[in-house]
Amino acid sequence: MRAVFGLVLIVGVALAGGAVMMAKNYISAYQTELARERAARDAVVPTVQVMVANRALRYGETITAEDVRAVRWPKNAMPEGTFTSAEALFPIEDEPRFVLRAMEKDEAVLALKITEPGEDAGITSRLERGMRAFTIKVDVASGVSGFLRPGDRVDVYWTGSTRDAIEGGRGELTKLIGTNIQLIAIDQTAGEDIDGTVIARTVTVAALPQQVAGLAQAQNTGRLSLALVGADDDTVASAMDVDQRILLGIEEDTQPVAKEKKVCTIRTRRGAEVVDIPIPCTN
Known part of the structure; x- marks a missing residue:
């Protein structure tokens, strides 16, 4: 009888110990899950x-x-x-x-x-206050080989003859006449989602009225070429003039030319002989 009682006691203690361990594991798992849920709640972004x-x-x-x-x-x-x-x-x-x-x-x-x-x-919605739209004729060379897109920025160069505008002009001159000018349309397209290369015949730019006047005059008196500005380039190109002498590195002769001394005379007759007599010049 005592053996049976002892066996029952041992089994009861073992079951109680097992129950305690199960309860401990359950509580530990619950606390871990609760901490994980609190961490996830703190990580939620508004x-x-x-x-x-x-x-x-x-x-x-x-x-x-x-x-x-x-x-x-x-x-x-x-x-x-x-x-x-x-x-x-x-x-x-x-x-x-x-x-x-x-x-x-x-x-x-x-x-x-x-x-x-x-x-x-239309392009009017893309013009900022005070700006005007102006169209420039381009070709495959002056239009950067078709790589222009609406929204790009370009520098504008003029090439033409200065003989009619400047006395003693030395032929053709290339001059930077506009910097960081924004393109708002390519041919008849104002959207920026152009697929592939487009060889444009015209580009439309946004410019101030004074710039428009300069571009119109330049387009009527010479050739305009565009230089594409990098997307992250915030520099402004400095003004420059290049003619054939500068291009070829030929220095202009600036030595002063000696002026020929002016001599004034009067002509008089001495008998049958005509003589020139020097006199001071009065003018």
Whole structure:
């Protein structure tokens, strides 16, 4: 009897110990999961609603409510000019908005990439206050071999003869007449999503009225060439004039020419002989 009691006691102690270990493991796992959940909650970034493109949008297209959708966007990484609701994007129902810059699917819709409500998507919407659009004729050489795109910046050079403008002009001269001028259209295309190389016949630039006058005069009196400015280049090219002498490194003779002394005379007759007599010059 005592043996049976002892065996039952041993089994009871073993079961109690097992129960304690199971409870300890459960509590430890619960505490680990709770700590993990708290860490995940602390790592959550605050978000706000942002309107994004529901499909790829290209220049000139009308953007509608079906073309956008709302997503959650990290609050600390919101691009400038986003729209937080469809009402903000389409404040006036009967006045559509047009795409100015291409957007891919799920890209945030920004104010600078679309027109104002009811505004046309022509190049007038891309002109800043005080600027004017001016068209320059180009070819494969002067147009940088077709690598120009709307939105690029260029330096403009004029090559022409100075003989009619400057007395004693020495033939053709190349002069920098405009720096960092922005292109707003290539031929009839104002969108930046041009595929492949396009050999343009005209480019349209945005310039101040005074620059437009200079470009018009330069285009009528000579040839214009464009030099593409790098995307991250913030330098401004300095004014320069290059003619054939500078190009070939020929130095101009600047030595003073000795003036021939002026002699004044009067002619008189002495009998049958005519004599020239020197006298002081009065003028």
